[in-house]
Amino acid sequence: MSPRDWLVGTVVSATQQTPNAKSIVLDVPxxxxxxxxxHVDVRLTAPDGYTAVRAYSLASTGPGQQVELAVDLIDxxxxxxxxxxxxxxxxxxxxxxxxxxxxVWKPEQTAPVQLIAGGSGVVPLLAMIRAHTAAGSSVPxxxxxxxxxxxxxFFADELVAASGVDLTLVYTREVPDGWPMAPGRVTKELIAxxxxxxxxxxxxxxxxxxxxxxxxxxxxxxxGHDPVSIKTERFGGS
Amino acid sequence: xxxxxxxxxxxxxxxxxxxPPGQFLTEDFPVLSAGPTPTIAEADWSFTIKTELGATxxxxxxxxxxxxxxxxxxxxxxxxRWSKLATNWRGVSMDTLFxxxxxxxxxxxxxxxxxxxxxxxxxxxxxxxxxxTTEFDGEPLEPDHGGPARMIVPxxxxxxxxxxxxxxxxxxxxxxxxxxxxxxHTYGNPWREERYS
Ligand SMILES: Cc1cc2nc3c(=O)[nH]c(=O)nc-3n(C[C@H](O)[C@H](O)[C@H](O)COP(=O)(O)OP(=O)(O)OC[C@H]3O[C@@H](n4cnc5c(N)ncnc54)[C@H](O)[C@@H]3O)c2cc1C
Numbered sequence: 001m002s003p004r005d006w007l008v009g010t011v012v013s014a015t016q017q018t019p020n021a022k023s024i025v026l027d028v029p030x031x032x033x034x035x036x037x038x039h040v041d042v043r044l045t046a047p048d049g050y051t052a053v054r055a056y057s058l059a060s061t062g063p064g065q066q067v068e069l070a071v072d073l074i075d076x077x078x079x080x081x082x083x084x085x086x087x088x089x090x091x092x093x094x095x096x097x098x099x100x101x102x103x104v105w106k107p108e109q110t111a112p113v114q115l116i117a118g119g120s121g122v123v124p125l126l127a128m129i130r131a132h133t134a135a136g137s138s139v140p141x142x143x144x145x146x147x148x149x150x151x152x153x154f155f156a157d158e159l160v161a162a163s164g165v166d167l168t169l170v171y172t173r174e175v176p177d178g179w180p181m182a183p184g185r186v187t188k189e190l191i192a193x194x195x196x197x198x199x200x201x202x203x204x205x206x207x208x209x210x211x212x213x214x215x216x217x218x219x220x221x222x223x224g225h226d227p228v229s230i231k232t233e234r235f236g237g238s
Numbered sequence: 239x240x241x242x243x244x245x246x247x248x249x250x251x252x253x254x255x256x257x258p259p260g261q262f263l264t265e266d267f268p269v270l271s272a273g274p275t276p277t278i279a280e281a282d283w284s285f286t287i288k289t290e291l292g293a294t295x296x297x298x299x300x301x302x303x304x305x306x307x308x309x310x311x312x313x314x315x316x317x318x319r320w321s322k323l324a325t326n327w328r329g330v331s332m333d334t335l336f337x338x339x340x341x342x343x344x345x346x347x348x349x350x351x352x353x354x355x356x357x358x359x360x361x362x363x364x365x366x367x368x369x370x371t372t373e374f375d376g377e378p379l380e381p382d383h384g385g386p387a388r389m390i391v392p393x394x395x396x397x398x399x400x401x402x403x404x405x406x407x408x409x410x411x412x413x414x415x416x417x418x419x420x421x422x423h424t425y426g427n428p429w430r431e432e433r434y435s
Binding site for chain 1: 240241242243244245246247248249251260262266268269270271272273274275276318319352353382419420421433434
């Protein structure tokens, strides 16, 4: 089996993550596992044979026959509304992978890790957190996670419970009751005060909507991070 | 055998033009890059072709501007599945830049700011198939799309169209570049769906 072959998974569960997003667990006989940060191509086929393919990051990592995706619904989208609203347990889903060998983190990497996510961009970074936990890694790992409102957090309970990662949440539209800060975007100042500084030479992973990634990556370069230490994954949109 | 997706109909597709397999049309211009977008001043930009004999052929920004520019109307196809039809670019043909280059090697490695590289057969960038472009849709090329100068090789998947291009090194064999070492196909023909290695 190569990453180029199409596989068929059976949906084990589809769980609401936010009002707009679901995580989908698939059972995939013959799956060889994946490295944290990788993605798959998902293919939908209509009755007339028409197909639509989109990339989705793997929230799951390591060996095992189950894979987990998490999909945010894009309003006028073709594929994401199907995955979030239509797909249910027992359905079959075609995909191939794991794909990508650049935007990945492996437990043998020793540099401190700074993860920065916007919205659904947390999916491949959660895989890195899970890999870090599974390996019992002592490498410092931090996550700066930007979401619109408290209900828009993906994997909220798991992220809060993850002991190996130092979590900072940023709310752009609406904050929880009693939150010390007003809602606002991730700025250079906020990055400077809540992330691992360039002087510690962290490996930085930035993932989310294209505009978010552009803004964060430029701010990181301004703050002195070496561009080659910043790996980015742009999910699309503006 | 394809598995049909229960309940999936897809977008209306009466007027689908002839796209490479697995591609869909977009009006946007998505961005695929592996790292931050570099800011490169035109005054600091140059482009250099190096051969196996040690010869170098270099152009500064102003020297490039003095060469004949061509209007390029072309479809582009990204490995992440979007295609854009009839895009408009302005640039200098690789044929112009290679006019005085002598080499017995058949392959090239294209280098970009930030250390990114991509490999190509020389024959794929000559004969009106590749350009160093500095304008998109009548405007200076934006940094996130590879500005100030991007090579375009529209008949291959668009990662081969190196952003922030700085130079070309002739190579004897088709050694893989950055993208190709990280999972993408060594050649990248969209009509044969050569996406991944
Ligand atoms: C490597 C990679 C990994 C990805 N991983 C995930 C993931 O884990 N979870 C996830 O939910 N998505 C992920 N995406 C995005 C996903 O591939 C689709 O682009 C997204 O689901 C929209 O597809 P669609 O068919 O619903 O919309 P389309 O029909 O493709 O697009 C409809 C409209 O929405 C816009 N649009 C497309 N993508 C976005 C976006 N991300 N944000 C805002 N607007 C957008 C388009 O420009 C278009 O105008 C990933 C993308 C890449 C490249």
